[in-house]
Amino acid sequence: MNSFLSIKEIKSLIQKKQILPQEVIAFYHKRLKTFNPQLNVALELFNERELTTNVTQGPLVGIPGLLKDNIAQEGKINSCGSKILSNYRATYDATVTQRLKAAGAVILGRTNMDEFAMGSSGEFSAYGPTLNPWNGKYSPGGSSSGSAAAVAAGLVPWALGTETGGSVRQPAAFCGIVGLYPTYGRFSRNGLVAFASSTDEVGPLTRTVYDNALIASILSGHDSLDSTSVSQPKTDFTKLLNGKIPSGLKIGIISDALQSQGINDEVKAAFEKAVRQLESLGATIKTISLSDLKYGISVYFILSRAEAASNLARFDGTLYGQRRGEEQGLSAMYIATRDEGFGDEVKRRILLGNYVLAAGHREAYYAKAMRVRALIREEFENAFSDVDVLISPTTSTLPFRIGHESKDPLAMYISDYFTVPMCIAGIPALSVPCGFSESGLPIGFQFIGPRLAEPLLYQVAYAYEQSTDHHLKTPAGF
Amino acid sequence: MITFDKEELLKIAELSALKLETEKLDSFAHDLREVLSYISELDAVEPPQTLDIHLHVNVFREDKIHESDSARVLAQAPHQKDGYFVVPKIL
Numbered sequence: 001m002n003s004f005l006s007i008k009e010i011k012s013l014i015q016k017k018q019i020l021p022q023e024v025i026a027f028y029h030k031r032l033k034t035f036n037p038q039l040n041v042a043l044e045l046f047n048e049r050e051l052t053t054n055v056t057q058g059p060l061v062g063i064p065g066l067l068k069d070n071i072a073q074e075g076k077i078n079s080c081g082s083k084i085l086s087n088y089r090a091t092y093d094a095t096v097t098q099r100l101k102a103a104g105a106v107i108l109g110r111t112n113m114d115e116f117a118m119g120s121s122g123e124f125s126a127y128g129p130t131l132n133p134w135n136g137k138y139s140p141g142g143s144s145s146g147s148a149a150a151v152a153a154g155l156v157p158w159a160l161g162t163e164t165g166g167s168v169r170q171p172a173a174f175c176g177i178v179g180l181y182p183t184y185g186r187f188s189r190n191g192l193v194a195f196a197s198s199t200d201e202v203g204p205l206t207r208t209v210y211d212n213a214l215i216a217s218i219l220s221g222h223d224s225l226d227s228t229s230v231s232q233p234k235t236d237f238t239k240l241l242n243g244k245i246p247s248g249l250k251i252g253i254i255s256d257a258l259q260s261q262g263i264n265d266e267v268k269a270a271f272e273k274a275v276r277q278l279e280s281l282g283a284t285i286k287t288i289s290l291s292d293l294k295y296g297i298s299v300y301f302i303l304s305r306a307e308a309a310s311n312l313a314r315f316d317g318t319l320y321g322q323r324r325g326e327e328q329g330l331s332a333m334y335i336a337t338r339d340e341g342f343g344d345e346v347k348r349r350i351l352l353g354n355y356v357l358a359a360g361h362r363e364a365y366y367a368k369a370m371r372v373r374a375l376i377r378e379e380f381e382n383a384f385s386d387v388d389v390l391i392s393p394t395t396s397t398l399p400f401r402i403g404h405e406s407k408d409p410l411a412m413y414i415s416d417y418f419t420v421p422m423c424i425a426g427i428p429a430l431s432v433p434c435g436f437s438e439s440g441l442p443i444g445f446q447f448i449g450p451r452l453a454e455p456l457l458y459q460v461a462y463a464y465e466q467s468t469d470h471h472l473k474t475p476a477g478f
Numbered sequence: 479m480i481t482f483d484k485e486e487l488l489k490i491a492e493l494s495a496l497k498l499e500t501e502k503l504d505s506f507a508h509d510l511r512e513v514l515s516y517i518s519e520l521d522a523v524e525p526p527q528t529l530d531i532h533l534h535v536n537v538f539r540e541d542k543i544h545e546s547d548s549a550r551v552l553a554q555a556p557h558q559k560d561g562y563f564v565v566p567k568i569l
Binding site: 088089091224227228292295297298299301302309313316317318319320321322323326327328329330331333334335336338339342344347348350351352354355358365368369370371372373374375378409410413414 | 482486487490491493494495496497498502506509510512513514516517519520523525529530531532537539547550551553554555556557563565566567568
């Protein structure tokens with residue numbers, strides 16, 4: 001069996017009875033066992049004996065995958081890449097976990113991630129960094145580092161990541177795969193451990209656009225257990241994938257992205273080639289300036305840290321996870337538990353969050369950021385009255401060298417420049433591969449749409465993907 | 479210019495229930511100063527007051543009783559007794 005088959009291809013083999021679901025599961029389980037020591041994609045691989053499904057009819061029967069470790073799987077450790085939750089077991093399945101299982105999917109384990117999803121390189125995991133399968137000296141991106149690297153290395157056909165400011169799309173771009181940041185509220189977050197609740201979302205990572213749309217379809221549909229869930233019915237996102245883009249489609253290039261400081265020449269060239277390709281498929285291309293997007297990073301800094309400081313206040317050794325310093329009294333217990341349990345990056349973000357929320361600062365920081373957020377949202381809305389879809393590179397740079405950018409937190413935060421604005425506006429964006437650097441590192445670009453435009457994004461991205469061969473390339477050695 | 483000194487950092491750390499090792503104080507203060515100085519770019523933006531900041535809508539659900547499995551939740555606590563979470567004495 002070819003390790004890099006798409007879900008669609010595996011399903012067809014199963015349907016033709018050329019392979020049994022149990023054999024598919026055993027095959028990928030073995031691959032993960034073989035390559036995990038090298039890449040560190042998974043924090044846990046479940047015991048092979050329990051990897052089975054009772055579901056006989058469903059879109060994912062026998063299709064194995066992985067979930068990022070901040071998504072609850074009943075009875076399994078749910079560490080969020082942190083020491084503070086190293087012994088915490090989820091008491092229920094997240095809604096997305098439930099829906100995947102009900103579709104017949106078999107979850108092989110939990111993937112590595114930056115602690116509490118705070119990071120862009122996977123290096124802030126308490127359990128060691130994940131390596132990029134295209135070149136082990138490089139980061140796969142983050143925070144969904146393990147999920148993206150596992151899919152790119154052909155160790156599973158799909159995985160779930162989560163994104164707050166770029167954590168699905170950026171690793172997708174760095175690993176040469178497809179990743180979706182959905183409309184805010186499109187997929188349920190019941191059972192997702194919160195980082196910054198006003199932008200946290202779950203997103204699928206796959207090697208093809210079709211597979212991504214398939215997983216997204218299974219995750220879709222309203223969930224009464226998540227009060228931010230949009231009232232949309234279950235949607236089949238694969239329906240419009242006919243290889244054509246809608247006639248008269250207008251695509252806008254975000255010009256500010258290309259003029260931004262520090263954009264890598266090879267990223268720019270690959271993106272420009274993708275633009276020409278879209279033009280040849282019949283799209284009308286327009287250049288649009290969205291000058292307020294540049295404030296995205298600052299707005300994100302303030303809001304995400306403020307929300308993180310509030311959300312992570314619950315980890316104090318009382319209700320779950322690790323407890324330290326009990327014998328020295330209550331306050332000392334809180335402090336000792338958090339001091340030992342959290343890594344430096346999490347502490348940095350909590351500190352900044354409590355600083356911007358502190359008395360006397362709130363108006364200058366939080367309230368101001370909320371107003372600029374509205375400005376960015378409005379700027380996108382205006383753009384979508386002019387074009388159907390926006391495009392830009394997913395990242396300004398090639399993948400980071402491990403141990404390099406993580407030493408300079410500010411530089412790493414600013415690298416989210418192209419992904420953060422969509423999270424702030426709550427609009428969907430789909431990253432797809434658009435080429436490789438001369439050194440063989442993947443490059444991605446993204447299709448951005450108004451709220452609930454996922455069907456259109458998938459349709460256009462699929463037409464683009466089918467006219468290129470970037471998604472067919474696989475990393476050597478796997 | 480952002481003035482964010484060690485004393486301020488220690489105060490915020492206390493509010494955050496975090497202890498910062500002495501040898502890391504300088505680097506934490508430096509990192510936070512850098513971020514604060516970066517976000518001061520927002521001082522130059524003045525969004526119109528008429529912008530709708532919140533997109534809040536009320537979400538209703540039926541007021542139905544659901545079973546809850548408190549025993550399993552409690553089982554995850556570091557210390558629990560007779561159906562309660564146990565914490566160090568505060569009085």
